[in-house]
Amino acid sequence: MTKRERRTYTPEFKEQMVKLYESGKSKKDIIAEYDLTPTAFNTWIKRSQTTGSFKEKDNRSPEENELIKLRKENQQLKMENDILKQAALILGRK
Helix, strand or coil: CCCCCCCCCCHHHHHHHHHHHHCCCCHHHHHHHHCCCHHHHHHHHHHHHHCCCCCHHHHCCHHHHHHHHHHHHHHHHHHHHHHHHHHHHHHHHC
């Protein structure tokens, strides 16, 4: 099995594919005709039906957003802590 090169699609293209599916064309036909992966196509359909947006950040749950925020904050605090430790070592030598 050969590895497929990662492709990107415009939101307009994704919307067209979802509209084709919603108008009655089968998933199998759309996937074959446009050489899509079933996983990507199913994700587009799901995102379109839930939020109407294909952007990942628009489809996150509040818990996922909070986790991302907390991870960023934790990283910032670790960095500040490392800076303070280095400053204490430098000042302790003088």
